Amino acid sequence: xxxxxxxxxxxxxxxxxxxxxxxxxxxxxxxxxxxxxxxxxxxxxxxxxxxxxxxxxxxxxxxxxxxxxxxxxxxxxxxxxxxxxxxxxxxxxxxxxxxxxxxxxxxxxxxxxxxxxxxxxxxxxxxxxxxxxxxxxxxxxxxxxxxxxxxxxxxxxxxxxxxxxxxxxxxxxxxxxxxxxxxxxxxxxxxxxxxxxxxxxxxxxxxxxxxxxxxxxxxxxxxxxxxxxxxxxxxxxxxxxxxxxxxxxxxxxxxxxxxxxxxxxxxxxxxxxxxxxxxxxxxxxxxxxxxxxxxxxxxxx
Numbered sequence: 337x338x339x340x341x342x343x344x345x346x347x348x349x350x351x352x353x354x355x356x357x358x359x360x361x362x363x364x365x366x367x368x369x370x371x372x373x374x375x376x377x378x379x380x381x382x383x384x385x386x387x388x389x390x391x392x393x394x395x396x397x398x399x400x401x402x403x404x405x406x407x408x409x410x411x412x413x414x415x416x417x418x419x420x421x422x423x424x425x426x427x428x429x430x431x432x433x434x435x436x437x438x439x440x441x442x443x444x445x446x447x448x449x450x451x452x453x454x455x456x457x458x459x460x461x462x463x464x465x466x467x468x469x470x471x472x473x474x475x476x477x478x479x480x481x482x483x484x485x486x487x488x489x490x491x492x493x494x495x496x497x498x499x500x501x502x503x504x505x506x507x508x509x510x511x512x513x514x515x516x517x518x519x520x521x522x523x524x525x526x527x528x529x530x531x532x533x534x535x536x537x538x539x540x541x542x543x544x545x546x547x548x549x550x551x552x553x554x555x556x557x558x559x560x561x562x563x564x565x566x567x568x569x570x571x572x573x574x575x576x577x578x579x580x581x582x583x584x585x586x587x588x589x590x591x592x593x594x595x596x597x598x599x600x601x602x603x604x605x606x607x608x609x610x611x612x613x614x615x616x617x618x619x620x621x622x623x624x625x626x627x628x629x630x631x632x633x634x635x636x637x
Contacts, residue, residue, distance in 0.1 A: 367489050370416040372427050373400050374610040375468050376447070378620045380420060382501050383481060387492045391416070393430075396612050399583045404429040414442050418488050420481060424448035424465035445484045447477040454534055469607065470535040471505045471512070471624055478502055508621045509539075515628040516540045523635040525573055527566070529580040529589045532607045536627070545573055548588045563588075567595045577601040577634040583608040603634045 367388035371377045377392035384390060394403050400422070414437065421427060421434065423446030438444065451473040453463040467473055482498040524542045526533055530549040537544050546569045550562055569575070570592070578593055580586035582604050593600040605627045611617030617626045 367418070367485075367492075368416045370419045372403075372419075372421045372430065373608070374398075375608075375620050375623070376420050376422065378610060379474070379478070379501070380481070382504075382619075383478065383494065383497050384485070385497060387494075388485075388489075394609070397583055397609050400426050400608050401428050403427065405433050414440065417443070418484060419444040420484075421446050422448045422465055422467070424453055424463045424467070426465035443488070445480060447480060450477050450480040452476070454538060456531060456534070464531075464534050466532045466535055466607070468535075468620070469533065469624075469627075470539045471509045471621075472539065473535065475502050475505055478505070504621060508624055512540060512624060512628040515625070515632050516542075518632050518636045520636070523576070525575060526631075527570060527575050527578045529578070529584065529586065532581065533579065533605075540628075542631075545569055545575070548578070548592055563592060563595070566592055570596050570600060575600065577603050579631070579634075580604050581607045582611065601634055603630050605630060 367384070368391065369380055369384065369388050370391045370393065371380050372393050374392055374394060374396055377390055380388075381390045393405065393409060394400060419442070421430075421444055425431075426448065427434070434444065448463070448465055448467050451467040451470075453465070453467055456462045456464050467477070478498055478501060482494050485492070485494040519542075525545045526537055526542050527546040527548075528544060529547070531544070531547045533542075534544055536542065546566045548563075548566060570578075578589045578600060580589040580602050586602055586604065589602050593602050606615075606617040606623045607627075610619065610623055611626070615626075617623040
């Protein structure tokens with residue numbers, strides 16, 4: 337298993353996902369934790385249970401690359417005891433806010449650097465931020481989170497729930513291996529809407545052979561030459577599906593699929609955000625299973 341790289345910074349963000357007034361809470365209410373993404377929110381809630389309050393900044397379906405904090409969210413930054421962010425450039429629209437709060441001495445844990453990040457294929461010096469799509473790497477993040485929670489409040493036994501959750505991650509990884517084992521070797525090629533599935537590919541024996549939106553962000557625009565080259569790759573490799581994402585438009589992926597001289601399915605995955613109620617992807621572990629099932633169904637025949 338890849339070994340973690342440790343990095344802890346200091347910053348705070350806050351958004352209450354309840355009907356309560358964010359300004360009404362105090363430190364007497366217990367440990368207050370703020371996270372940036374819905375994936376991290378679910379993981380933190382699983383770890384802390386009723387021993388802390390978890391507040392999630394981004395709503396379901398948000399794209400972390402372009403999410404911007406509102407004025408009320410920025411004004412609540414310093415109310416949390418701990419903030420947990422992905423880092424590695426994922427929260428592009430929050431970087432200046434995070435940096436400013438860090439300078440004021442707020443506390444944050446960036447989990448991405450804890451998970452032995454892979455480089456992007458197009459830029460070996462740029463770390464890929466989509467680390468959560470490998471549940472084994474997430475075990476290293478859990479260890480870092482537990483260590484930070486111990487520093488925030490040593491009166492709580494955070495480790496017990498951490499051990500349980502890491503076991504659940506191991507079970508999920510085994511289930512994904514079994515689901516994806518049905519995909520034949522000659523079909524283990526992925527074309528994605530943007531470059532978000534390299535950790536998934538690395539863990540489960542796939543190869544990313546093309547992306548619709550160039551680079552690791554969702555904010556770039558493909559040129560006509562890049563679109564034509566991708567169509568050629570899909571045709572030459574006999575790709576049967578393009579994997580889009582629920583957190584962004586699939587229009588470009590659909591346009592590429594339409595240019596191929598045969599049927600190419602566009603399949604949505606939950607990558608940057610959990611799914612809404614009833615989606616089957618309401619938690620991080622469920623999201624992983626839904627994604628694996630959709631990939632296996634699209635490529636397994």
